[in-house]
Amino acid sequence: MIPVEYYIILSAILFAIGVLGVLIRRNALIIFMSIELMLNAANLAIVAFSSVIQSFSGQIFVFFVIAVAAAEVAVGLALIVEIFKSKQSIDVDQISGLKG
Amino acid sequence: MAQLEEVNIDNFRHLVSDRALSGETMLLNMGPQHPSTHGVLRLLLELDGETIINAIPDIGYLHTGIEKNMEAKTYLKAEVMTDRLDYMNTTGNNLAYCMAVEKLVDLDVPPRAQAIRVILTELQRIASHLVWLGAFGLDLAAMSVFLYCFREREAILDILELCSGQRMMTTFIRPGGIWRDVPVEFESAVRDFLKMFPKRVDEYEALLTKNPILLDRLVGIGILDAATALQHGVTGPTLRASGVNWDLRKARPYCGYDQYDFNVPVRTEGDTFARYIVHIEEFRESMKIIEQALNKLPMGPVNSDNRKFVPPPRSEIGVSMEALIHHFKLWTEGFPAPKASIYSAVESPRGELGIYLEGDGGPKPYRVHLRTPSFDNLSVINKITQGTLVADLVAILASIDIVLGDIDR
């Protein structure tokens, strides 16, 4: 028997690591990956709760999150590729201007 | 991918586009060790993704200095060098060289020798086209065709072995005729081949010609128009696939090609598939020529009786003092040729094989230049591959039929 708190703590740790990645890394791709990690941490908590209350709603919610994440990655990576092509870099410190 | 430091760009900076310098396009070395460069050819590709911006050939890896070597040998002995030229068309090279020597010293060849020369060179043409077709199929990953083609080529090599004792480097055609008369089995061997081969050509066609994937790979790829082809000195099947009806066998008949009835296959499309079709049709035309030559093969001597240039047959040496002297003189010292130059060309499987031969009155050629068709045919590759994909480059390269021995000499 695993108390659901364990899952929640794990999820919080993973989420915090994701936040840390967004804060300290400058590579736009790794920042993007950190965001994915945070989404995953949230998903994990949702599925854990869903298991506790024995309802499918949580799983369905996670299913939607995964679908949205796929859409987000498609657009986000396209943006990063375009930024790289115009700036020759994906260092977020250098991508500060709003005009290309 | 900024990986320019791996290639020294200084030597060919003027050949690639500006985008290569900024690293926007990729430079890729194709060869000298690469399965589909048909020998040791290096192509420096400038790629945008997989689209070819520039394909710069780099040749010379097989350069053996044949022209220089031939200057150091007598006219008779220099002939063996020509076998090593285009190793897919050895008898054809011999023929070109012998015709050049015959023209330089004004030597006649008896009709039987002419007919045998025609049969052998046409057989060799089929063999060369077979290797072409096999390699072409292999480059498109139709691997069975390769083995089928080599099976048939084997039959031709057997016929060559029957005549000369050698399978590839035959040196069977000699100035003034041929080395010796063909054996009695020759005719039946060639007839067997003629009987078997048409069905095999149909088989290749069944495997390839209407295959949708093959059509997709070939039609409209690597289009070479007639004007560009002539500008680049392209000859042979590649030129004929671009709509120019130019075949030295028809235009300037030699060896009695005018007695035979055959067509010169011409396609106007100029793409890779047209080159394929021309090659396939040439199988059939060559078979026609061989059959006719075999049917009216005249009897008689196979060598000119001009003993000043042609060594006497072995049988005479034992009984004739004069023959012995001629034999000795011709093989040690050689015969003198006039101080003049000639250019003589034949139609090799790849195009116009021209020999520029200059004598200085002595027994050795003063200058031999071999105008080899693959050399000029390859020079067009950059023109016709621009804008195609790497996969197309392989098909185009295979279709223009290069032999590196022919290019580098």
Place this chain on the structure above:
Amino acid sequence: MDKKLEPIINALQKQFDSSIEEFRDEVHAFVKPEQILDALTLLRDKYEFELLSALTAVDYFPQQSPRYHIVYQLTSLAKNLSVQLRVPVNGDQPKVPTVTRVYEVANWREREVADMFGVEFEGHPDPRRILMPDDWDGHPLRKDYPLGYEEPQFTFNFDEIDVRKPYAKE
């Protein structure tokens, strides 16, 4: 001489003052280096010599002037004719204008002649060596190019020759 060739040869003689040589039905017309571009353009455009079949050179060493003959073998597909232009070039600093603009096939052929004979083709778009390695010394088809002979290596002189052999040793 072929009847159809006569007007062409006459035009060459008139326009470029070229001398004519004939041997076994082949016609050689001599032109000066500075005229070669015009002569080839004339032959290509007016007399339909579409194909430059061969472009090579001959070295008449020890003779100094003209030491080289650059040979242009032209073929007319339309008329089924051939003619050869020869350009005598002086021995020291041999220079000929490039004909790449008239016949593109000359690009590689001229590179080959430059590689083998050291004749410079002025204005050539890609003046690299073609057959010999880039760092090669000398021009092999010149008659004064030293011929290398290699002494046969037998058991009795194996080590002696091995020392002199130019391969990489440890």
Place this chain on the structure above:
Amino acid sequence: MLPDWTLWLEWLIKSLVVTLALLGGFAYLTWYERRALARIQARIGPNRAGPFGLLQPIADAVKLIFKEELVPAKADKIVFFWAPVVTLVPSIIIAAVIPWGTSFTAFGREITLHVADINVGVLYLMSIASIAVFGIVLAGWSSNSKYAMLGGLRASAQMISYELALGFSFATSIILADSMRMLDIVDAQKGLWFVVVQPVGAVIFWIATLAEVNRAPFDMPEAEQELTAGYHSEYSGMKFALFFMAEYQKMIVISAILATIYFGGFLGPGVDEYPLLGPVYLLIKVILLLFVMIWVRATWPRIRYDRLMSFGWKIMLPLSLAITFITAAGILLADLLNNQIYFWAIPVVSTIIGLVAVVFIYRTLRRLPYERV
């Protein structure tokens, strides 16, 4: 809580059997392919080592083991080492859900003839297939060679594109069987193989698997005439053997999957009485399907890369969507109106759609200037 030790033992033995069968199958598939290719190409093939060359795979293995392994100087050593492993593992574990029989009784217990009977078996196949691409991408990247890189990128783009068509033809059989469990899918085919109901689905599945395992005519990633050997250009020795192994195991596994979801899996006459016949039937089906793969390799030229991609997206994807829809609609109508006519309309309509696709492909071929040839 803990399963008793005999169950553990049973699992262990079954996993070992599957793994070893795949390893041995790989070895003898190379022999089979070489012999079959040789027969097609009018030659003999390996016949020196042992009777009929049967020991040839062993000789090859010994050679590869003792071969020197080269690591390119600028390669990423860690990834370069792991890439073959990452390629090989999915090709073995994917076989876990394939049932090779029902069950039989031995040693006083019932032994089921499959390693894992999970109820999302088909989804498992999909997810393992989707991570198989990693090894290839990593091999291409870590070799630090442009050819390998191009091969790796080609492979992954190709596998991702064809996964969709593959997924839809999985979906078709799921709809037909009304379950994602592999055993249920096989059971549903008692009396009627799905290939009869949905022939187009089987064809699409087969074409997509050819692309998925990089076999001719879709062997773009390793097109040796273009990219020397693609992503494994720089590999030698045992690491190369691992890639080779992965490719051939994928061939076997994917043929087994095709046999399972469209050709009735282990079903065959008498399999109910003698469950041990199941693996035999499956093996026969796999061998026949493998032969078709080899046959195709011997006959067809390689398709061009951009055509392959457009074929995947423009033909395979819409076609597989269409047949999924037709199948679902047919079953729904048959259920609602209680009329089997609609069920039998599925093969008819799908075949018509498939023929339309073939005609479309045929019309778009660039062959018009050569109509008279």
Place this chain on the structure above:
Amino acid sequence: MTLDLILFLVLALVAIATALGMLISRNAVYSALFLVLNFVTVAVFYLLLGAPFIAMAQITVYAGAIMVLFLFVIMLLGAEKLAPAQVLPWQRPLAAALAFILVAEATYLLVTRARPTGDVLPPSEAVNTMDNIRQLGIELFNQYLLPFEVTSILLLVAMVGAIVLTNRQKRERK
């Protein structure tokens, strides 16, 4: 210590280690690979929690599609490594401290305030009660039909957006 707990702890360790690996790897390819491992581990958690469908979707979509896309982009751009630039000396410790506070806060809030009742189901039981894909599908297509359709439109929009963003020829023509 039951078997479940041991399994959980090991997997949790792996998940945290791979997440940290993602965070500190110098090479973006390594980061991506660590993240793939992390996603696979999370998928195993889903299996333990009796959500096999989500687990498989996680592997297929996250590991098989999204991360491959990431790898693609990293390799295409050649952006494995960034040139080192000056880092503010206090940035990293501050970020770490903030992250720690975040963990503490989240744990505290989630565990004390929003305390859910009960434990998660053990795997053996979860398989029996929760593992009903048919039920999941029915619920998805009845109760959540609208969100489902909206998601599909979202995916379509994202696809069009990605294609428009990267379609260079069109822009060059303009």
